[in-house]
Amino acid sequence: xxxxxxxxxxxxxxxxxxxxxxxxxxxxxxGYSYGVSNTVDDIVRYQSYIxxxxxxxxxxxxxxxxxxxxxxxxxxxxxxxxxxxxxCLGMQLFAKSSTEDGHHQxxxxxxxxxxxxxxxxxxxxxxxxxxxxxxxxxxxxxxxxIDKNSCFYYDHSYHFICDSGYKIASCIYGDELTVAINRxxxxxxxxxxxxxxxxxxxxxxxYFNHIGKLHA
Amino acid sequence: MLKKRIxxxxxxxxxxxxxxxxxxKYLPIGSPIIVAEYLNKWGVDEIVYLDIDATINGREPNxxxxxxxxxxxxxxxxxxxxxxxINHMRDLTRCGADKIIVNSxxxxxxxxxxxxxxxxxxxxxxxxxxxxxxxxxxxIKSNSGTIDREESLINWVLNLEKLGAGExxxxxxxxxxxxxxxxxxxxxxxxxxxxxxxxxCGGMGSPQHVVDVFSGTDISGAAIGNYFNxxxxxxxxxxxxxxxxxxxxxxxxxxxxxxxxxxMDGAIVKKDASALYELTFTYHEPEII
Numbered sequence: 001x002x003x004x005x006x007x008x009x010x011x012x013x014x015x016x017x018x019x020x021x022x023x024x025x026x027x028x029x030x031g032y033s034y035g036v037s038n039t040v041d042d043i044v045r046y047q048s049y050i051x052x053x054x055x056x057x058x059x060x061x062x063x064x065x066x067x068x069x070x071x072x073x074x075x076x077x078x079x080x081x082x083x084x085x086x087x088c089l090g091m092q093l094f095a096k097s098s099t100e101d102g103h104h105q106x107x108x109x110x111x112x113x114x115x116x117x118x119x120x121x122x123x124x125x126x127x128x129x130x131x132x133x134x135x136x137x138x139x140x141x142x143x144x145x146i147d148k149n150s151c152f153y154y155d156h157s158y159h160f161i162c163d164s165g166y167k168i169a170s171c172i173y174g175d176e177l178t179v180a181i182n183r184x185x186x187x188x189x190x191x192x193x194x195x196x197x198x199x200x201x202x203x204x205x206x207y208f209n210h211i212g213k214l215h216a
Numbered sequence: 217m218l219k220k221r222i223x224x225x226x227x228x229x230x231x232x233x234x235x236x237x238x239x240x241k242y243l244p245i246g247s248p249i250i251v252a253e254y255l256n257k258w259g260v261d262e263i264v265y266l267d268i269d270a271t272i273n274g275r276e277p278n279x280x281x282x283x284x285x286x287x288x289x290x291x292x293x294x295x296x297x298x299x300x301x302i303n304h305m306r307d308l309t310r311c312g313a314d315k316i317i318v319n320s321x322x323x324x325x326x327x328x329x330x331x332x333x334x335x336x337x338x339x340x341x342x343x344x345x346x347x348x349x350x351x352x353x354x355x356i357k358s359n360s361g362t363i364d365r366e367e368s369l370i371n372w373v374l375n376l377e378k379l380g381a382g383e384x385x386x387x388x389x390x391x392x393x394x395x396x397x398x399x400x401x402x403x404x405x406x407x408x409x410x411x412x413x414x415x416x417c418g419g420m421g422s423p424q425h426v427v428d429v430f431s432g433t434d435i436s437g438a439a440i441g442n443y444f445n446x447x448x449x450x451x452x453x454x455x456x457x458x459x460x461x462x463x464x465x466x467x468x469x470x471x472x473x474x475x476x477x478x479x480m481d482g483a484i485v486k487k488d489a490s491a492l493y494e495l496t497f498t499y500h501e502p503e504i505i
Contacts, residue, residue, distance in 0.1 A: 021286055021312035029290075030505065054309065056337040089337070101334065125413045127339040127382050130436060131219045131261055131466040151219060151466040153261075153292055155314070155339045157382070173218055195292045195314060197259075198468055201505045 009033040010208075011046035013073070016063040018054045018089070026194035030205055040072040048082055048211060049073070053089025057100040057114065057158070060089055070107060077109060083185045083211040084109075091181065091188025092160055100158050110183050112162030120174035127157040128173045134191070136169040136180070142187075142206050143169070150199040152191035154179070160190065185211075219466045220430050220458070221437030222451055223415060224260040224444050226251050228297070229269045231281060235442045236268070237393030239346075239361035245445050248281060252288040255444060258451040259469040262292045264317065264385075264439055268360050270298025271320045277304060279311045286312025294342055296385075300325070302335055309336070317385060319344040320358040322376070323365060333380025342415075343381035345372060347402060348389040354402055361389055369402075370409065377410045384410060385439065388418035393442060395421025398429040407434045415439050423457035423482030430463050449473070457482040470500055 012023055014036050027034050034050075035042060043049070053060065064070050076082045086094050095106040098114035106114070117126045131151035136143045152171075159177045169180035171191075179190040187207065193200035226248050227236050233245040245251060252263055265285055267277055277298045286293050295308050296317025305316045316336065322329055322343065332341045346357045347369060356365040356372055365372075376384060386406055388399045398419045407414040413436035416429055420440045429438055444450045455465045456473040476484045487495075 019309045019312060019314055021283065021310065022314060025287055025312070026290070054314065054336065054340050056334060059335060100337075119411065123411070125411060125436060127412065128218065129339065129383060129413050130221045133217065150468070155292070155382075157337070157339055192292070192314075195290065197256075197290050198503065198505065201290065205505050 009035055009046065010048045010050055011042055012036045012050045012052060013043075013069070014038045015060060015067060015069075018052045018060075020052060022192070022194045023050060023052050023087070026201060026204060030201060030208070032208060038067050038069060040069055043069055043072045043076055046082075049077070049084040051084060051086040051090035051093060053087055053091070053093065054155075055089050057089065057092060057098040057106070058102065058104045060093060061104050061106065064093070064107075074107060074109065077186060081185045083187065083214075085207060086186075086188040087194070088156060088190060088192055091190055092158060094181070094186060094188055095160060095162070098158065109186050110162055110166055110181060110188075112160055112166070112181075114158045114160055117157060117159050117173065117177070118175060122174055124174045127155060128177075129155050131196075132171045132173060132191075134169045134171050134179060135176075140168055141210050142180075142182075142203065144206050146199055146202055146206075152179075152189075152193065152196040152199060152203075154191045156190060160188070185214075187211075217464060218436075219261070219464050221261040221415075222426075222455060222458075222465055223262045223264055223437045223439040224255045224451065225264045225266065225417060225439045225441040226255075226285070227441055228265065228267045228278070228281070231278065233445070234268075235393065235445060239357075239389050239392055241393070249284045249288055251445065252285045255451065256289045256291060258444075258449055259455065259467065260291060260444070260451045261466055262294065262437065263289050264294045264296070266317065267295075267297025272360050272362060276300075277308055279307055282308060282313060283311040296342070296344060301328075302331055305332055305336065309340075315340055315342050315383075317342045317344050319346065320363075323358055323367075329376065329379040329381060333382070338380045338382035338412075341381055342383045342385050343376040344385040344387060345369070345376070346387050346389055347399075349399065349402070350390075357389060370405075373406055373410060377412055381412060383413045383415060383436075385415045385417060387439075388416075391419030394419055395442075397421065397425040398438070400429055400432040403429060403435050404433040413437065417441075421481075423454045423478075424480070426454060426458060427461045427463060427482070430458070453484055470503070
C-alpha cells in the first residue's frame, strides 16, 4: 500500500516481532493507507505511527535499539508532537521500564512501569487471555458509539502501571488494570483493537477521526 | 469480568477443512478460508487452525493458506501443525497468526518451548497435548495420534507450564467426534493443576455439554469443531444458551436465539405453528463502521 502523499498516512513500525498482518488488514478494512517500515528516514517523513506488538519486552527493545530508531521516534513524538498509537506490547514499550524476564528500559514516553499481573487471592490465570469488558469515560471521543458492555480481546501477562491521569480505560481482572492510556499525542491500548471484531474496528475508526481533528 | 471463550477449531488435512472422528476418520467440509469467514461472522471468540497432516507428512506449515485464513478473521487466530522451529513461528506470525500452537515437536526439541516463549512472550505460545483415556488412565499421543508417548500426563503438563507455555490446549482423542460431551474429569484436573489458561477440546455435541464443562471445571475456553460446521449460526445459538444458563460469553452479533424453544440438550427446535404464523421479517441496516 504505497501512497505518494506519505505524510498523510500512518507508519506501522516493523521491529521484527509481532503480527503486522492483523493491523494492516484492519487498516485495509477501514480504508486507511499506511506504510510499514523501520528506518529513521521513514519515521521522519510520516506524520503518525502505530507501534504494534506481540512479543517479549526485552526482545522488542533490543530489536528497536538495534534498528537505531528509538531516538528518532521519541524525538518526532515528543518534540514534533506526532501522534503514536501503541498496541499491547507496543503500549507497554512507552513505559520507562519493565520487569518482564529481568529489568529492561523502555522508550520512556509515559511515566510508568510494566509489571506482572498479580493472580491475587482468586488465583487468577496468568496470562490474561480472552475477551473482557472495558470501563471508560463516556465523554471520551475515542469511545464514541461503543456500547457500555463491549468486549475487547486481551493477551498479556504484564500490565502498565502509571499515574491515573494517563489512564483512559480499565478492565477488571482481579485488580483494576489500566488498559488504555493517553498523554497528549501518545495513545496506547493494552487490548488488541485489530482482533476485537466490530468493537475494535469502531475504536480504530474513532482513533483516526480523533487524531485527524486534534493533530491535523 | 473475563468472559469464557468459545473457540472454533478448523482442522485441516490436505489443505481442506475436515471433520475428525477419533483422530482416525476424516470427512471433508471445504475450504478453510470460507469456514473462517462464516465463523468470524457468527461471533466465535477465537479461531484455531490446526494443520493435522503437516507433522506426519514431514511438511512445513502451509503459510499461504494461513495468510488467507488470517485475512478472513477479525478475531484472534491460533495456528498449529508442522511447527518445528522459531523460524516457522516467525513466518507464521508474519502470515497473521496471533498465537502459535506447538505439540509434537516439543517431544524431540526440549528447548523449543522455552526459546519460543522468550522470543515471542508466553502469551503467544499455546502448548497442545493430545490425550487418550484407556483403562481409566490417561496417556499422551503425538503426531496426530500416531505415536504413543511415555511421559505421564500430569508431569508433562506441569513441564509445559514451567517451560513457558501461555496456554494449555487439551485435545481428548477418545472424545473426538463422539458428541458425548467434554471429558470433564481430566480437564478439571489439568485446569486445577496449572496457573495458565486451559482450553478443552473434544466431544462437544450439544450446547448443554458446554454448560457442563464450564460449570464442572475452571477451563478458560471450549474448543469446538464439528458442531460449528453443520448448523447455521451455531456459535450464536450456543452463546444464547450459555447466557440463559448464566455463563458469561462475549455476544456482539445483532441477532440472538434467547427466546427460541430448545430441547433438553439445548439444541433449538422448531417453533410451533402459531409462533411461525406471527413471524415477521425486519430489515436490519448493515452497520457501517
